[in-house]
Amino acid sequence: GAVVSQHPSRVICKSGTSVKIECRSLDFQATTMFWYRQFPKQSLMLMATSNEGSKATYEQGVEKDKFLINHASLTLSTLTVTSAHPEDSSFYICSAHGWGTEGEAFFGQGTRLTVV
Amino acid sequence: GENVEQHPSTLSVQEGDSAVIKCTYSDSASNYFPWYKQELGKRPQLIIDIRSNVGEKKDQRIAVTLNKTAKHFSLHITETQPEDSAVYFCAATRVGGFKTIFGAGTRLFVKA
Numbered sequence: 768g769a770v771v772s773q774h775p776s777r778v779i780c781k782s783g784t785s786v787k788i789e790c791r792s793l794d795f796q797a798t799t800m801f802w803y804r805q806f807p808k809q810s811l812m813l814m815a816t817s818n819e820g821s822k823a824t825y826e827q828g829v830e831k832d833k834f835l836i837n838h839a840s841l842t843l844s845t846l847t848v849t850s851a852h853p854e855d856s857s858f859y860i861c862s863a864h865g866w867g868t869e870g871e872a873f874f875g876q877g878t879r880l881t882v883v
Numbered sequence: 884g885e886n887v888e889q890h891p892s893t894l895s896v897q898e899g900d901s902a903v904i905k906c907t908y909s910d911s912a913s914n915y916f917p918w919y920k921q922e923l924g925k926r927p928q929l930i931i932d933i934r935s936n937v938g939e940k941k942d943q944r945i946a947v948t949l950n951k952t953a954k955h956f957s958l959h960i961t962e963t964q965p966e967d968s969a970v971y972f973c974a975a976t977r978v979g980g981f982k983t984i985f986g987a988g989t990r991l992f993v994k995a
Contacts, residue, residue, distance in 0.1 A: 877926050
C-alpha cells in the first residue's frame, strides 16, 4: 500500500511553545490529508481536512488559530500546535488520500505530544 | 452531522471463539466502510473493507457484512487468537477523498 510518513513520532515541549508535525506521502500525491487527535482509550477524532493549495476545513470545536494546518504541496501537510498547553497532550495522526486510492486512508505513524 | 456508532466497547472471548463487532452509520451517502486494528501507540492498520455495492466480504478468518438499508455493518472474526487482541475501529466514508468518520472503538481481549 501507499506510504505516509509522519514526524516526529514523539515530542515533549514546554507549555507555551509551538510544535510542528509533518505528514508526507512518500509514493503518491495526496490531494487530501486529514488530521486526527486521539486521547488515551478513545477513538480518532477528526480535527481538520487539508486540501492542497487551499485553506483547511476545521471540524466544529477545533480552534483554527491554535492548530495551524498547511498543505503547500501534494506530498506534505503540516500541523502546528501553537502555544501548547498540557491539555493539548495527545496522539496526533494524519491520513492521506490520493488519486485512485479508492477511499482507503493511509495513516502516518502518529505523533505523541506531551506538553509539560 | 455524520456519526458512526460502534458496539460493544469491550469484548472478551476465549481463544478459538468468534468475535462480532457491530456498527451503524448515519450518512446515507457513505459507500466505503473500512475496519482498522490499532495496537497501543501505533497507527491504525486496515484489516478489511467493504464497499456499498456488496453485502459481504471475507478474508480468511475475517469477514464483514453490510446492510445498506439498515445502515449496519459488522466485523466477524472466527477462530480468534491472542494476537487478535487490540482495539478495532469501524469507519464510514465516501470514495473520493472524503473524511473518514470512526466509531468509538472496541477493545477485544482474546484469552488463551
